[in-house]
Amino acid sequence: MREFLAITKALSDETRLRALLALRDGELCLCHLVGLLKLAPSTVSKHLDVLCQARLVERRKDGRWAYFRLADQNAPRAVRRALRWVVQTLAQDATLGRDAKRLAALRCCDPKELAACYKS
């Protein structure tokens, strides 16, 4: 029940859903997500922490950068089912579609060059 509520609470915020679905096509560092969501880094970091607590997302540190990716096959059954449900249900969502387009541009940039991409 505790774990289940962690998952549903993590999924009950639009910003977190956008961050989660942004990871569909592979891992991203925090600055990519800041560029996508246009919120303060501290805010985005906290949202990702909620997703990690629920085990929907995993964090990987590489030097100064923090990379996030969707939970994989090692995640608990409830998490895998939740991810399948979310991705299936939101496949056609308009907001997420727009995000995917912006992400395609952001992904081309290394974290180091992201400042230039923010303009687009």
Next chain:
Amino acid sequence: MREFLAITKALSDETRLRALLALRDGELCLCHLVGLLKLAPSTVSKHLDVLCQARLVERRKDGRWAYFRLADQNAPRAVRRALRWVVQTLAQDATLGRDAKRLAALRCCDPKELAACYKS
């Protein structure tokens, strides 16, 4: 997205989950759920309203009584998938198991006789 968030928010509260899962074995009137959850009727009514807004639950009026049941096959695809996910994932939950036992007793009583059942 809007509908999806309505579902996840409805599912992100323990009391609502208990009410939702209580309906697994068939419809119940509000007073049954008040007996189960031991909260003020106004509180339970509000929780059920949230579940109805998300279309996870349907309401039926019969005289003075309001009966609630899980959404059926006519519900949107996202709702049906959500219900399947919730029921599967929480099948073994301890709290819900205890609720199911108490419900079995409560179900024997007509709404009119519920006051007597509350003692048990």
Next chain:
DNA sequence: GCTACACTTCGTTAGTTGGCGAAGTGAGAA
């Protein structure tokens, strides 16, 4: 060592949510 940078944690603030009791609504009983 020191600085620069990516990220996280902390403290504050505004808005949301869950709880209650009181008042309102509407159907059945008297």
Next chain:
DNA sequence: TTCTCACTTCGCCAACTAACGAAGTGTAGC
């Protein structure tokens, strides 16, 4: 019609949450 009762709506309060900027942490480069 009037009363009773099941439920809903309203108004309030306490607890929680999302947002921010400031301060803290740790790594890479000088």
